[in-house]
Amino acid sequence: MQLICQSASLLGINTLCPEMLNTTLKPAFVNHMNKFGLSYGTQEEFDFRFQLFQEKDAEIARVNSDPEHTFTVGHNKFSTWTETEYKRLLSAQMPAQEGNVVILPEINAP
Secondary structure, three states, X not given: OHHHHHHHHHOOXXXXXXXXXXXXXXXXXXXXXXXXXXXXXXXXXXXXXXXXXXXXXXXXXXXXXXXOOOOOOOOOOOOOOOHHHHHHHHXXXXXXXXXXXXXXXXXXXX
């Protein structure tokens, strides 16, 4: 059974043996935390972020195993973010600038 789980994991099929997924991805998750300076104050937060990391890892494996793709993807600093957190970043507004505002004319100047 362990061989089947390991083979499935290599193919990006992580739903067959979740216990294998936890043990094989935990070191990668800890390395990810170290690389991006992440720490979690509670076991619940750690488990939640680890779950997100596992989901992203499965998606990465799925994308990279598609022979139609001419690219590969990997983990980055957003691998433990929720979709809401990521969308909040994308929709962030620039802070208002203090000082004098110069309004330029709307003509094409040389």
